[in-house]
Amino acid sequence: xxxxxxxxxxxxxxxxxxxxxxxxxxxxxxxxxxxxxxxxxxxxxxxxxxxxxxxxxxxxxxxxxxxxxxxxxxxxxxxxxxxxxxxxxxxxxxxxxxxxxxxxxxxxxxxxxxxxxxxxxxxxxxxxxxxxxxxxxxxxxxxxxxxxxxxxxxxxxxxxxxxxxxxxxxxxxxxxxxxx
Amino acid sequence: xxxxxxxxxxxxxxxxxxxxxxxxxxxxxxxxxxxxxxxxxxxxxxxxxxxxxxxxxxxxxxxxxxxxxxxxxxxxxxxxxxxxxxxxxxxxxxxxxxxxxxxxxxxxxxxxxxxxxxxxxxxxxxxxxxxxxxxxxxxxxxxxxxxxxxxxxxxxxxxxxxxxxxxxxxxxxxxxxxxxxxxxxxxxxxxxxxxxxxxxxxxxxxxxxxxxxxxxxxxxxxxxxxxxxxxxxxxxxxxxxxxxxxxxxxxxxxxxxxxxxxxxxxxxxxxxxxxxxxxxxxxxxxxxxxxxxxxxxxxxxxxxxxxxxxxxxx
Numbered sequence: 001x002x003x004x005x006x007x008x009x010x011x012x013x014x015x016x017x018x019x020x021x022x023x024x025x026x027x028x029x030x031x032x033x034x035x036x037x038x039x040x041x042x043x044x045x046x047x048x049x050x051x052x053x054x055x056x057x058x059x060x061x062x063x064x065x066x067x068x069x070x071x072x073x074x075x076x077x078x079x080x081x082x083x084x085x086x087x088x089x090x091x092x093x094x095x096x097x098x099x100x101x102x103x104x105x106x107x108x109x110x111x112x113x114x115x116x117x118x119x120x121x122x123x124x125x126x127x128x129x130x131x132x133x134x135x136x137x138x139x140x141x142x143x144x145x146x147x148x149x150x151x152x153x154x155x156x157x158x159x160x161x162x163x164x165x166x167x168x169x170x171x172x173x174x175x176x177x178x179x180x
Numbered sequence: 181x182x183x184x185x186x187x188x189x190x191x192x193x194x195x196x197x198x199x200x201x202x203x204x205x206x207x208x209x210x211x212x213x214x215x216x217x218x219x220x221x222x223x224x225x226x227x228x229x230x231x232x233x234x235x236x237x238x239x240x241x242x243x244x245x246x247x248x249x250x251x252x253x254x255x256x257x258x259x260x261x262x263x264x265x266x267x268x269x270x271x272x273x274x275x276x277x278x279x280x281x282x283x284x285x286x287x288x289x290x291x292x293x294x295x296x297x298x299x300x301x302x303x304x305x306x307x308x309x310x311x312x313x314x315x316x317x318x319x320x321x322x323x324x325x326x327x328x329x330x331x332x333x334x335x336x337x338x339x340x341x342x343x344x345x346x347x348x349x350x351x352x353x354x355x356x357x358x359x360x361x362x363x364x365x366x367x368x369x370x371x372x373x374x375x376x377x378x379x380x381x382x383x384x385x386x387x388x389x390x391x392x393x394x395x396x397x398x399x400x401x402x403x404x405x406x407x408x409x410x411x412x413x414x415x416x417x418x419x420x421x422x423x424x425x426x427x428x429x430x431x432x433x434x435x436x437x438x439x440x441x442x443x444x445x446x447x448x449x450x451x452x453x454x455x456x457x458x459x460x461x462x463x464x465x466x467x468x469x470x471x472x473x474x475x476x477x478x479x480x481x482x483x484x485x486x487x488x489x490x491x492x493x494x
Contacts, residue, residue, distance in 0.1 A: 067206065070218040070484075080182055081220070081488035083199070084206040120215045 003160075007149060007172035012132065012163075015148030016045070019130055020052040022146050027097055030057045032125070034091055036064040038102040038114050044165035045132060046101035064089035066100075071113035087117070094122035099146075103161035105131040108142035133172055135159050181485040185297045185304040188313035189354040197359060201323050203481035204474070210247065211477060221250035221487055227280040229271070230307070231257040231287045236448055236472055237307050237316070241284045244479035253280070268292060272299045282486060285309075290347075303486040305479075311345050317447050318351035320478040322359060324471050325402055328443055333360030338396050338438075340428060341406035341455050342371045344417075348447040349406055350384070357385040364388040366396035367428060370417040393428055400438040404445045405430045405456045421454060430456045435465065443467050 007015065027033060030053050037046030043065050050061040067085040075081055100114050115127055130146035135153040151174070153159060158175040162168075181196055189197070210218055226245040230238055238254070245252045257263065262271060268287075275283060282303045285293050290310030297304040308314040326332055337356055343349045343365050356363050365372055365387055372389060390396035397403060408424060418424050435444060444456075444466045452458045461468060 070210070070220045072220075075220055075488070079488055081484060084203050084484065086206045086209050088209070116219075120218070121213060 001175050002178055003173040003175045005171055005173050006133075006151060006159075009170040012148070012170045012172065015132060016048055017052055019146045019148060020049055020056060023049070023053065023099060023128075023130070024056055026128070026145070030054075030059050030061050032096045034062040034064060034089070034093060034096050034098050034124075036066050036089060036098055036100050036114075036118065038100060038110065039065060039067045039085055041103035041161055041163055041166055042066075042101045044163050045103060045130075046099075047165075049099075049101060049130065062091045062096075064091070066114055066117055068110055068113040068117055071116050073109060073113065089118075089121055092122055093118060093124045095125050097126050097128065098124040099128045099130055101130045103132050103163075104159050105129070105134045105142075105144050105147075106137055106159075108138045108140040111142050112140050132161055133159055182489070183486070184489050185293075185306075186315055186482055186486065187293050187297060187304065187306045189315045189318055189351050189358065190313075192315075192355070192358065194358050194360075197319070197322065197355060200319055200478065200481050200485065201326055203485060204319075204323050204477040207247075207480040207484070208474070208477040210480070211473075216247050217249060218247065219249045220484055221245065221248040224250045224281040224487060225253065225279055226250045226282045226284065226483065227253045227255060227275050228284045228307075229255045229275070229286075231262070231285075231292075232308065234286060234307070236475065237286065240472070240475040241305075241307060241316075241479050244476050245483055247476070247480055248483055250281075250483065268295060269299055272296050276300055276302070282483065303489055305482060305486070308347055310347065311350070312347050313351045314347040314447075315351045315355075316475070316479055316482065317348045318355040319482070320471055320475045321348075321352055321404070321445060321447070322355050323478055324445065324467050324474050325443065327470070327474070328467060329401060332356065335361045335401040336364065336399060337361050337402040337404060338364045338366055338400045339404045339406065340366045340393065340396070340430060342408055343367055343406065344371045344373055345409050346406045349404075352404065353384055353387055357387070361402075362388070364390055364396050364400075366390050366393050368418065368424065393434055394437055397434055397437040400442055402443045402445060403430060403435060403438055404447075405450075406447070407449060408451055408455050410451070425454060429454065430460050432457065432459055432463070435460055435463075441465065445471060448472065 035046040035050050037043035050063045053061045065088045067087045069082050069084045128145040131144045132148040133151050134147045135151050160173050162171050164170050228241050242252050284305045284307050286307040287309050290312035292309050293306040339349050446468050
């Protein structure tokens with residue numbers, strides 16, 4: 001397995017700051033916004049975005065955590081069902097703009113599951129999608145609203161986002177198996 | 181969870197129990213939503229087969245399966261071919277042929293769910309068999325304890341009453357000791373399992389036995405009352421109900437000997453004024469209603485965790 005660094009700590013921070021500015025611009029402030037991080041790495045990313053947004057707009061931003069396991073379309077594909085973790089969306093999403101936050105956008109299937117989950121909590125005014133990396137290869141008609149970096153990949157490569165909160169370091173790498 | 185069936189807690193590891201409780205935590209959040217329904221068991225059929233009467237366990241399994249989007253079929257022995265004399269094994273074969281993915285069974289014969297498990301490709305959950313086991317009740321009891329007190333390990337849990345006839349007590353003894361709690365049984369000698377000096381004889385794990393309720397309750401973190409099963413008291417095991425009430429009823433004075441904030445639990449249905457005084461059953465220390473509502477979350481967790489087993493075989 002060889003790894004190539006695509007984004008450094010500084011790149012990750014700059015990308016998040018830019019996304020935060022775009023969110024403010026698109027939504028004309030942060031009023032009525034709810035940031036919902038998709039487990040696992042979307043959660044710390046959403047928390048960081050909320051912090052930046054609060055600094056920019058001097059206002060509180062609502063924050064939630066979403067576990068999509070119960071909504072996955074591949075539960076029966078792998079045998080034993082994956083561990084379900086708690087979802088925590090502390091505000092009523094009805095009438096609010098929900099911004100889903102995830103680390104990597106790939107097939108779009110997780111985002112489909114996340115949208116179904118959010119809609120079970122109420123009827124949001126709209127749902128937007130923010131991702132740190134968009135690596136392409138969509139299998140569903142889904143596109144992100146805010147992207148940290150567009151990264152053309154092939155399917156046999158793996159994109160790994162590492163964050164201080166979960167992995168002890170901030171970086172994005174692209175990994176590929178090398179034939180011996 | 182890598183198992184086909186949930187028959188008792190004696191073959192569970194502490195890690196498996198912790199996984200069930202953690203999963204129930206996620207399920208409890210689902211139950212707090214405006215739409216209490218999630219899709220993971222779509223297209224799966226859960227058969228609830230009860231050969232004994234029940235309100236809370238049957239309804240709670242049915243709600244749990246429906247909340248996970250499974251199709252639910254309810255069968256009670258009196259309205260099925262069982263009344264025409266069909267054997268248990270034939271009933272199971274029929275249900276398998278009709279496409280049952282999971283069967284939840286309650287039966288008055290200890291061991292019946294084990295027989296069912298041998299004849300069904302899908303999963304079997306024991307919802308109570310004779311005097312033997314009631315694992316889902318023990319899991320929801322442990323969940324309620326952990327939710328209220330933050331842990332199970334190291335706690336002193338006293339089970340008071342008719343332990344001999346209690347499948348709830350037996351499963352709780354297995355589960356609680358595996359999770360590191362200290363279990364004390366209290367009741368008249370005729371209503372306790374036969375014990376040696378070191379603890380229970382036979383296959384139960386080590387527990388303490390104390391016939392004096394005041395001693396048993398002192399310093400307890402959790403006090404669990406059991407129903408005096410009037411229908412099972414004909415063999416002269418108790419001189420009279422009045423004597424039992426005098427010696428073993430959970431009263432305010434007796435509960436005061438436990439630790440401040442100790443939990444009062446009861447698996448239901450209660451005989452108020454017999455094994456538990458009404459003011460104790462409805463006191464602030466009582467978590468009896470929490471036990472009932474946590475039952476749905478625990479059963480959702482088990483149905484979800486078992487569902488993957490069948491898909492692995494296909």
